[in-house]
Amino acid sequence: MGIFSRTEKATRFRRLVPPGRGVDVTILAVTAILYSIAWPTLHVTHDVPVPIMPIVSALAVFPFVLVRANPALGWAVSAGSAVVIPVAFDHLPGYDFPWQVTHLLVLLALVLSVSLRCALPVVAVTWVATVLLFLGYAPGNDGIGWGVGLTAIVVFGLLIRWLVLSRRQLAKQEEVSELERARRTILEEKAKIARDLHDVVAHHMSLVVVQAQSAPYRVDDVSPSAAAEFESIGATAREALNEIRGMLGVLRSDGVVAEDAPAPGAGDITTLLENTQRAGVRLSWQILGGADAVSATTGLALYRIVQESLSNASRHAPGSEVRVRLHYAPDVTYLEVINDRAVDSNGAGASDGRSGTGGHGITGMRDRAVGVSGWLDARPRSDGGFEVIARLPGKSETVPRGASALPVTGPAA
Structure with a gap:
């Protein structure tokens, strides 16, 4: 008890x-x-x-x-x-x-x-x-003894004080050393990823570029249209290789984030569309306004969304017609990428292939849109095609989900 x-x-x-x-x-x-x-x-x-x-x-x-x-x-x-x-x-x-x-x-x-x-x-x-x-x-003479004792007390206090301060500095240094070790571990992991990407991707992309450029000289009786096709393949591969090299440089660098690497923007979308059209995709587009209406971050997200949408259309619905509508406005940028239902050689409709693929392209596009305070929808159309609709902010605005539809002005270019 x-x-x-x-x-x-x-x-x-x-x-x-x-x-x-x-x-x-x-x-x-x-x-x-x-x-x-x-x-x-x-x-x-x-x-x-x-x-x-x-x-x-x-x-x-x-x-x-x-x-x-x-x-x-x-x-x-x-x-x-x-x-x-x-x-x-x-x-x-x-x-x-x-x-x-x-x-x-x-x-x-x-x-x-x-x-x-x-x-x-x-x-x-x-x-x-x-x-x-x-x-x-x-x-009497006790004052001298007390003076010596007081000096001893002060010295003892200062020693304790410096001991505590040195221990605190040592703890801070150990913390900094631990952070440095963690940072170096991350850098080593990034360097390993960069090496793997270089070996797996960059090497093969370089071979694609070389083969595309040398094909007209290695293959007999190459028609002008085939030579143009090889040139288009080489240009697209070079562009992809340059972007891969930029990202590899970020992975290998210390203190450099992905945003610091050269990246495409809204002004490069026209070149992307032209290269895709030269690659054989039945593509038409309409662009209203100027690319300077969006910030660099929004421009990068917009470029990647268009790039992924075109890749999905050519991969999952080959032969389908793709229409891109892009409208730059001061507050909101509207984007629509629509591909019709593909038709095979027998005249039957080919599946768009998006269901059950297990890919992450659409999820990545949504993440990019949300990352710049926008939104994105990707859904099948009633006619069997597929559409991607995005609303991204201008330089100083955010996009409500209930924004109006993209205005259509005239025929596609």
Whole structure:
């Protein structure tokens, strides 16, 4: 029962004392104990009138309350009272020391706290003033001994202070070293990914470029249309290879993010459409407004959405007609990419192939649109085709999901 009783008392004490306030409560308790000793014993050490004994005792003890919050102020009050009390009140016969023991303990504690927590000039002033105080008031030659003791207290406080500071700096350095190790691990992983991408993708893309460029010279009887087709393949492969090299450079670089790498934008969409059309896709497009109406971030997202939409159309519905409608407005940029149902050689409709493929193209397009505060829908059409509709912000606007449909002005280009 005794163990359970002590446990319950400790639990109640923890509930009464908030976390982090234990030291403050201890300081108040020690101050109360010292005051309960100083007041009743003051008549034994000094000739003080009874009515002002509580005040004199408070001047000697209460500065200890500031030992944590403001030790320099507490020391100033304690040292000031140590100057006044011996002058104002005589000590009684048989007691040679100018202050009560409680006053002395508080003063020494405050000197130690100042050396631990205050600026070095404040520590120097406190040390010199306290040594002079003891040299002036201590009986006989005791002032020299107290001066040596005070110096030892200050030096001890400074050593503890520098030890704590050095440990904190060491902990910070260890934290920085840990972050540096983590950063290097990430860089090594990025470099490995870059090497793998270079070996798997860049090498084969380079072969495609070389083969496309050399085909007219290696193959006999290449018609002009076939030569143009090879040139288109080579141009598209070179463009893809340049983008891959840019991303590989980002992966290999330290402190470079993907946004810092050269990236296509809205102004490159026309070139993308022309290259896609040269590649054999039945493509028509209409662009209204200027590409400068969107920011670089929105332009990159818009380019990637158009690129992925065209790739999906050519991959999943080969032979279908694709229509791109793009309208740059000051507040909102509208995009529609529509492909009709493909028709095979027998005249039957070919599937668009988007259902059940397990790919991530549409999800990636939606993520890009959401990343610039826009939105995107990709869905089958009632006639068997497929459409991608996107609304992306201008340079300073966001796009509500209920934005109006893309205006159509004239025939496709």
